[in-house]
Amino acid sequence: MNPTDILDRMADAVLRMAKDEVLQLCEQALAQGIAADIALEQGLARGMRLVGEKFACQEYFVPEVLAAAKAMYAGFDILREHLPRTPARRSRIALGVVQGDIHDIGKNIVKVMAQAAGYEVIDLGRNVPIEQFVNAVRDGVAAIGMSALMTTTMPNMAKVIEALKRAGLRDQVKVLVGGAPVNRLFAEKIGADGYAPDAHNAVREIRRLTE
């Protein structure tokens, strides 16, 4: 198989959520001398972007995205040690579910999509205290993304923005918000820079704000 075929088949295997095939193709790619960063970008990540497109047009749903992500991560584990030390990457971003909220499926999907788009993602997890978002900004991330599933925890997004202002850090970072009860009006009201209704648009919004 020529390199292009292998990369195409890697992307397709991710898209079909076929983990074993992904593993096999990653081994094969390395054995044939395909650079790990090329295999990652043009194979695995491209597959995940195709998953994102299917998710955006409601051909794929959460189970398919999770299963495809597992296949991609499994392949990534094989490629990881062969990657160059400083891969050409987009900027660093931090994602987290705000304090009081533990619903993190949406955040995890944004994470997978953002990684597939080339961002280095710092996952702050769920039920994230305000100070931890502020610390991520101190560490130099270009953007933070906050999500909430409950109307009771949404106000914590505003508190993070207030805390960033108090710490004099607000101008250094772009702030995105999302989650089921969040809408653009709310995002504007609390002074966020961006809002997205789903993972696909979240990545577009991150790109718009950070590049």
Add this chain to the structure above:
Amino acid sequence: MKTKLTRITRLLDRSAAELIKQQIEPAVFPIVVANCAARLAGEKLYRVLTDAELLSAVLDHSYRLFDYDLVMVFADVLVEAEAMGCQIDIPEDEPPVLLTPAGNHARIADPQRSERMPVILAAICKLRQLTADEVFILGSLKGPFSLASFLAGPEEFLALLVEAPEQADHFLRLATENQKHFARAIIQAGGIPFIGDPMASGSLISREHFARFALPCLRELVAEIHALGLWTGLHICGDTTTILDLLAASGAEILSIDDISMELVRNRLGPEQIIMGNVSTTLLADGTPAEVQSAAEKCLATALPKLILASACDVPPSTPPANIQTLIQTARRWQWS
């Protein structure tokens, strides 16, 4: 005078044409459950979720405050999951969170003994006394799909649908059996089982997965309730646009619909399906009474006569009481033109 019972039973018994001819007064139920009722009564949520006396007291308090046509005993989504072996945390004034899924330790619970299932049953009994049987007491029961997802862990479970369907089936089997027991216990306590299946949402899973995994369990559970001589309802959160016909295929008499186009819902489901819904909960929490009234009127005009005017999902605790009041008054003042 059992007006409230009549408002519901005539929806079940009579055709849309008859109801229109009789110009019936619409039934109304803002879905006020434990979290909102606790806030209205000034009680901490933790105590309400763990004490049958207090749970029934706050639900009775809201019922009397607003005077709506149904009462729902719903504590939180994790009652059955906890009873089946999941570890959860109940914060002082926030909804409980799932700490550790039961996984392979999941077991069928005893509704009379396991964790907080007896709290729900006792609250149903108590509410029947408090309301002197003038209103139906709904006992909320998680749909098997959602319960299975808590047992396995939500993300793990959703991935299993693709990667290992037979393992997903194992959790669904357990969850369905458990809920058949619980439905029977709710009925024995004097309640009407009302199924809520938030994870089986069209926002999360495909129509194919709903049909393959969620629907057969729902049908089995609904059939069990029917075999016990009762009617039931089904609420699914989020976008159900593509699965409305499958919700109807569950056999549940009442379908409670989240915030999607009511016009589309009525068109797809036909005039004889009883629909519960669907004034936006965001609007209830953040809108003005005038906005709530306008949304409620639109809903009534679109979906009557076989409609229980309701919130699209449970009413958020931060909702101003005036907005809940407006929802009810809009139904009470409805004039057939």
